[in-house]
Amino acid sequence: MSDLLGGVAELIADPESGKLPEYYYFEPWDVEKRPDSVLAQAVSDGIDLASDEIRKHIGADPHEFQRGYLMSTAFMRALLAATQIGKSICARVEAITITTGEAPISMRYDQGVVTRVKRLITPANIRRFGRFDSSSGKFIDRRIVPQPEGWEEWNCGYIVGCGKFPEQKIAAPGDEVWIGTWQRALNVYWWPGLGDDHTRLIPKHLIDGNRGVNGVDVETHTIYTVRDCCIRIITYESGYQRFEARKVQEGIMDEEPIDERIFQALQTHCRLLSLTMTPYNGLTYTKKILFPDEPSPQCKVFHATMYDSPYQDLASVNQQRRAMKPWHIAARVWGMYAEATGEPFFDREKLNAWLSRYNMAPKLCVLVPSSPFISVAPLPYAPSDAKSLIDVSVSSIAADKDNARNVWRVWEAPQPGVRYLLTADPAEGSENAEDAADYCAATVWKVPAQEAQDKTPKLVASIRSTLETIEFSRVCLLAARWYNNALLAGETRRAACNAAFFAEAKDWPNWFFMSSINDATQKPQRKKGFDTNAATRSSVFELVSAWINEYGESDYPNIPDKDLLKELSACVVGKKGRPDHPKSGSLDLAICFGIALYVFKNSPDQLEYQLPYTEEQLQESWLQKMFGESNPNSQYLGANMPEWR
Secondary structure, eight states: OOOOOTTHHHHHHSGGGOOOOGGGGOOOOOBOOOOHHHHHHHHHTTOOTTOHHHHHHTOSSSBOSHHHHHHOOOSEEEEEEOTTSSSHHHHHHHHHHHHHOOOOGGGGSOTTOEEEEEOOOOHHHHHHTOEEETTTOOEEEOOOOOOOTTOOSEEOOEEEOOOOOOGGGSOOTTOEEEEEEOHHHIIIIIIIIIIOTTTOSSOGGGBOTTTTBTTEETTTTEEEBSTTOEEEEEEGGGOGGGGOSSOEEEEEEESOOSSHHHHHHHHHHEEEEEEEEOOTTOSOHHHHHHSOSSOOTTEEEEEEOGGGOTTSOHHHHHHHHHHSOHHHHHHHTTOOOOSOOSSBSSOHHHHHHHHHHOOOOOEEEEEEESSOOSBSSOOTTSOTTOOBGGGSOEEEEEOSSOOSSSOEEESSOOOTTOOEEEEEEOOOOOSSGGGOSSOEEEEEEEOOOTTOSOOOOEEEEEEEEOSOHHHHHHHHHHHHHHTTSOEEEEBOSSSHHHHHHHHHHTTOSSBOEEEEEOTTTOOEEEEESBOOOHHHHHHHHHHHHHHHHHSOTTSOOSOOOHHHHHHHHHOEEOGGGOEEOOTTOOOHHHHHHHHHHHHHHHOHHHHHOOOOOSHHHHHHHHHHHHHOSSOOOOOOTTTTOGGGO
């Protein structure tokens, strides 16, 4: 690391001779031991700061935060924290230090070394460090009082070393640091803090004024620094391809990019990677990255709550907390992932309690037919050796993990003589999971026996899949066959993917029929499948809400699917009070849940129908449905159409 340039070296040698640029006064902080009152408040808010996961990946308090982040040389570092407590300032300081080779004073000395540089006297420093007697150096208090000009009875003490900034993190001459952020943050925070000549944190002598216009390029949001290096600010809105231009020293993500491809692009194009974020978006892909099953020395997470900031007092934090919506507290105050953000549509506290209380691990399996088949139902003129789906049996093969394609989560295998209902919500899907517009989803429900005292339907299997629609339809048909030829209630209208699903599965002999009124003729009509229109969607979610309200927080809700519970917890109030999901979430399983409840309530007669089990009976039943009682013998063209004769 080079010496300070020009006259700055003289200021450090004789700190009384003048004032350094603001950048050099930065002192990072770590989390101190938390008082019992804070821990109790966390528990009250449903946050466990002493969980096994926190202890394994972050550690018990006291632990490192800003200082740990800046001193760490791990490939991936994350500042996971509450809002407005000093995440982004660390990223700014690191970007400047890495490109210029010039560190703040505190990061030039071993930890604990008291320098000769006085701290600035500011309300923030008084709140954090306090006031000290200028002659004796004794601590006075933390009262924020004005100091008369020229009066030096007290000060805020001297800068203390926090450890020397690792030289291996300094960029080579000509290298770059990329900062990824949202457009609004660029305009409000990053460009004023780095690119604006009047407000930027970078000392003027560390800007290379010979490049760009006075050291900056406004169009590309580039700041040129000494050593032929530069800092580029790239917005997430510009797309992940913008982060794949070249290999750079460090990529800094300021807040979480919704598009995971941005994270992956930076991961493969940077020698160092960092993420500073408040988990505003609820549970997303970054949760698994920052909290893997086993800690990695190349991934370090540094965490702090709003209560940990030395620049905020307890009363101020409590006042801010009281003004927040309950569903914002986990992220904004505690800096912790929660199931969702936004005004909850359902009882989120109850749903989160169920998620944490019940162990609902399913068996994972793939369904396979006993032999190939050419159609869903028997074809009347097919060769004798050509089989249909209802000519073959289906069995399950255990899977090691959920591949989000053809693996079912099963809580109960089919039982002889039991009726089942399969509900499906098709989507476009994609060969690549990250390109899927939405998940395809399906659930299987056990129909209570007529003589059973408990009339509650039971969820026995579910799937969330990124398969394309037609392939997903085939996966659902195998499950319907496995579950005793289940009644199939899939969405078949209002979208191209629904039509594609129906086109593949239309010959299934046990479809749910939905009654409606024809708009043109006003005659009643029955069509295969479920129509999720404005009226039925409202009814679907009302039934889901009624189900949730029926159970207490300490009751088992008869929903063993954690992904379904997470979707319900994430469901927020959208436009016109309608249920909606956050940007990074979905309601696919929730729709399947609601369709099942709709069928159980409004069409119990269709659930009573039990399709025969033997191949012969199935074929006879299917032929009767297609052709009526008469045999489907060959006829002349139009022989069955009187008006053609």
